[in-house]
Amino acid sequence: MPPIHEHNNVAINMFDNVNPDEAWQPFEPEKDKPWDLRLASHLYRRAWFGGNPTQIQAAVKLGFAESVASILKPRRNENFEAEMNTAARMVTGGSDSRQLAAWWILRMLKTSNPLVEKMTFFWHGHFATGAEKVLNSRAMLRQNQLLRKHALGEYPPLVQSISQDVAMLVYLDSEENRKTRPNENYARELMELFCLGVGNYSEQDIKEVAKCFTGCEVKKGKYQFNEYQHDHGVKSFLNRSGKFRGDDAINIIMEQPAAGRFLAKKLIRFFVFDDLAISDRLAEPLAEHLRATDFNITKALNLIFSSKLFYSDAAIGKKIKSPLELSVGFLHFLGATTNITEVSRKLAAIGQLPLFPPNVKGWEGGKNWINASTILARANLTSGILANEKTKYDQGELSELFGIDSPLGAIDSAPWVNDYFFASPLTRESETQYLNWIKRTNAQPKEILAYLTALPEFQLN
Amino acid sequence: MTHRRQFLKSALAGTTAISLSGRMPKFLSGASKLASCGSENILVVIQMSGGNDGLNTVIPYGDDEYYKNRFTLSFNKNQVLKIDDHVGLHPALSGFDQLLQANQIAIIQGVGYEHPNRSHFESMDLWNTAHRTDQKSNYGWLGRTVENHFLKEDLAAIHLGKGLQPLALKTVTRPVPSIRSIDNFKLRSMKGDRNIEALTKAVETHRPSNNHLLDYIQNSAQIALSTSQRIEGLKTRPSNPTGYPATDLGTNLRVIADLIESDLPTRIYYVTLNGFDTHSNQAATHQNLLNDLGNSISAFMKQLELGKNADRVAIFSFSEFGRRVRENASRGTDHGTAAPVFVCGQKVNGGVIGTPPNLVDLDQGDLKYQIDYRRVYSDLLKNWLGVAPGEILDGQFESLDLFS
Structure with missing residues (x-):
């Protein structure tokens, strides 16, 4: 098994007992190591915001596969949702979102679905939008609700929705996209930070994708598409040509092989380990799984939380708490x-x-x-x-x-x-x-x- | 001098320091022998994050092409602070204008690099490591300087500010301390010194483990404790400087001036000024940022002049790229390439280096660079910090004669 990562000039064998080919095979407590308090604590720390001793003991009793299933299963709590919605209305309205931030922390603490909040937070970091620039707490709340709604669902619809999200467009200076001299910012971040990563598109691709998003506007606090400011001409990028609009551009971008790899690596970084390099070879099985499931996040998380990699020494204790x-x-x-x-x-x-x-x-x-x-x-x-x-x-x-x-x-x-x-x-x-x-x-x-x-x-x- | 020596002796030996754990942790003994600094040059770096619009910083007001490309975002010859018949400073940069009159600022035109990258993060990484991002470097350029030359001193470099530590300071072994603010750089604890006791003990008894993240945290804890103790022990003479803007940059530079005057052996200070990514409605934002930059630096230099260290401080400010020559339809500018950088200080050879930007001979709508950024670094390393630049920059670069 070859060493994969060089650290301080010392080759660290990344998986101890797991190699990249085995990494995504199901963890088997009977064969690999026993499902005990430490492993259950690990699962709860990563998938939730940690478990308390009562929950950890219960998870060990419940068994490994059942615990993963239980973590992934949404729990309905309508009273809680109603209370949080009322509270959200009370803390929004002005430009300052600091109270809304406190509201979200409270939500993370009190929810019956910590995984939903954790993934919502993952998406918030992924589609990072800063309230200090948006200066509109209602728009920040709407984006937060959007991220939560899609948190464990499929990724492409989330990309489509976020591209019409008011807070996002304000944050990325894309409130006005006119056909003459289009603003490139959204097109650039869409490919660099949201979907593909650097190296998987050219500067010319950015200019062409920016044309697809012309006509997208925020007017009076709402998203709208302005036909008259849209460039109706042919755009050519990523080996495709056509009279594309923004939603077409997103579809084309999401079809790139790099899209699955990009999200897979980001999920591994968030849930599995901090510091080791993630090779294409390690990420590919998760990437392929994402592509095959229309980028279904619940299914991807199930693969991660059930994998040998997740319970290996390469993962346990190998993240720093945010x-x-x-x-x-x-x-x-x-x-x-x-x-x-x-x-x-x-x-x-x-x-x-x-x-x-x-x-x-x-x-x-x-x-x-x-x-x-x-x-x-x-x-x-x-x-x-x-x-x-x-x-x-x-x-x-x-x-x-x-x-x-x-x-x-x-x-x-x-x-x-x-x-x-x-x-x-x-x-x-x-x-x-x-x-x-x-x-x-x-x-x-x-x-x-x-x-x-x-x-x-x-x-x- | 006597005063300074006595002060150092007591402050760094811990006798006047606010004691954290009641006794001197082992790793702090020996700190006083490092206190012989006081005559060596200091570099203050201001990183302007987001991509500063160089064309509206050092303005080529004598070039018609400038007005053709900047329909709404331009300054005419009556507005700019004229440097010569071709270029002038943004009206908000009166601070720089004064420095220029005093020959204390070098304005280096058209600084950039081959095959420009227009991603904020890729380009900033390149400036911060002095390596292309496809040749990943484990070090920042200043982190490598610290590790190759100043490793005996934990406080050789300090990052001051609220944000992430810039990659420029990244080391492989001993992390450079980041200090958010001097006031909250203290351990409060509930009863007695339990936290400190826990941390101090952990640091003292730690042996390298098989978890390198744990070792990294241990190292950071050790540096945190020693730095905290030494900074709490410093007696900064109460200064009451004027002229600083009420901004993070102004505050940070004032603190740095105080730290320099208190004889901390720090050779490199690093601060960040954010917000230069002006894709829309650029004018007001850019005006505020340049105002902050110019006034903060000029107040900093004035405060230093009242003390004894002004002649051993240089300030370098840069951004990851400039902006597109032609403005966009949102009264803003998109990511560009080369831009001017600034080096200020009493020992700086003041004036403009390089020629005004050529606004016709463009590369995909962007300026071609005239001076490799590593030439600036090379001067800062060799002729200011006094270290050999070759291994840090992976090559030799011709001097720009920045210092007298």
């Missing part, structure tokens, strides 16, 4: 609610306030989350949640949840930490240090959690 995964995951784990506005302020400080991506490419993720400032601010965020008087726990007090007599297992034991809390287990040395520290200081659950969340291991997902 700030949202860090904060929403921690609150969910505690069964806690807190001052979400405060949390969203701190999220902005460590680089990931929803609706405010850094640029049209979205959040880079991976190692970029960690630097001298954020490593301290991340520790301050979790200890701030614990210290905040507004933080309330569903089940009473923390000591009841995680205390010595807790039915979930005591917090002051290393297996507890490694099974539920950390994606990468503590070394023997850190474990001893940690347990000694608890004994020496007689630390209480709150302090123990502040200690644990400051550790480098907690930053991994």
